[in-house]
Amino acid sequence: MDHPAQTDGTDIRVLIVDDQSMIRGGFEALLNAQEGIEVVGTASDGKGIVDVVRELGPDVVLMDIRMPHVGGLEATRLVLEMPGSPPKIIMLTTFDADEYVFAALRAGASGFLLKDSTPQELVHAVRVVAGGESLLAPRVTRALIADFVARPERAAEADASLEVLTERELDVLRLVARGLANREIAAELVMAEQTVKTHVSRVLGKLLLRDRTQLVVAAYESGLVRPGE
Incomplete structure (x- = not known):
């Protein structure tokens, strides 16, 4: 130091x-x-x-x-x-x-x-x-995640299971993975921003993840979001 x-x-x-x-x-x-x-x-x-x-x-x-x-x-x-x-x-x-x-x-x-x-x-x-x-906003961050998740050698590592999520939680996760902020997700899904925050918190808890970055990784690794979408 x-x-x-x-x-x-x-x-x-x-x-x-x-x-x-x-x-x-x-x-x-x-x-x-x-x-x-x-x-x-x-x-x-x-x-x-x-x-x-x-x-x-x-x-x-x-x-x-x-x-x-x-x-x-x-x-x-x-x-x-x-x-x-x-x-x-x-x-x-x-x-x-x-x-x-x-x-x-x-x-x-x-x-x-x-x-x-x-x-x-x-x-x-x-x-x-x-x-x-x-x-997550920089375009290169999302491109980087998409690139490495899409590599064939990573297929066997894709261990994120989203079966515990509801359909609405999956909708929210898809939009988080696209880099949208809570306000933008609320507008897209026609719901209150506080409701979006609640959904994000529940998804984090169910998947035992710590933040939105790991949500994006999980969405790509599980195949919920495909590179280029």
């Missing part, structure tokens, strides 16, 4: 984990300049990540996928297996066809961001994920 920082407890607390010092420094400076966001620490790899997270208590972790020693995928798994309420994780990658991204989404990461994203995109990602949403 490079260093911790103190906050007053009201900001979105961010931990940056990346093996490139320029990335860490640039992201830290950018995020610290934003109102309501505070970088509480940085680290160069995933070694000791559980202790770092426990000590600093971040709300969001920006996690590089490819790092020496303990990589981002393993670090993500370790963090999300922590008891209590682990932080949200945004994976960082240099290219959008990174096979590890899909594995990270399956493990429970809330989304991913390209390292050459604009400052506005970085800040938006932190705020969205900290607010409990998944970073």
Whole structure:
């Protein structure tokens, strides 16, 4: 870990984990300049990540996928297996066809961001994920999921069973998988937005999943949604 920082407890607390010092420094400076966001620490790899997270208590972790020693995928798994309420994780990658991204989404990461994203995109990602949403809007995220789920070698891994869901819950899941927000799903299905939230919560509970990103993965893996739809 490079260093911790103190906050007053009201900001979105961010931990940056990346093996490139320029990335860490640039992201830290950018995020610290934003109102309501505070970088509480940085680290160069995933070694000791559980202790770092426990000590600093971040709300969001920006996690590089490819790092020496303990990589981002393993670090993500370790963090999300922590008891209590682990932080949200945004994976960082240099290219959008990174096979590890899909594995990270399956493990429970809330989304991913390209390292050459604009400052506005970085800040938006932190705020969205900290607010409990998944970073599903980027077209490349859905394309990535569709591509890896569609690969023949993945067919045997498709283990998500949706038999426990009602027809209405399946309707909601299909629209979640298309990247629609609750407000848009409500308009599509002609129901109250609060009703959509209730359906999403029930689907998460029935499938034992943690967030909307994993719902999208489950929808593709089960065949409920096909790539290209």
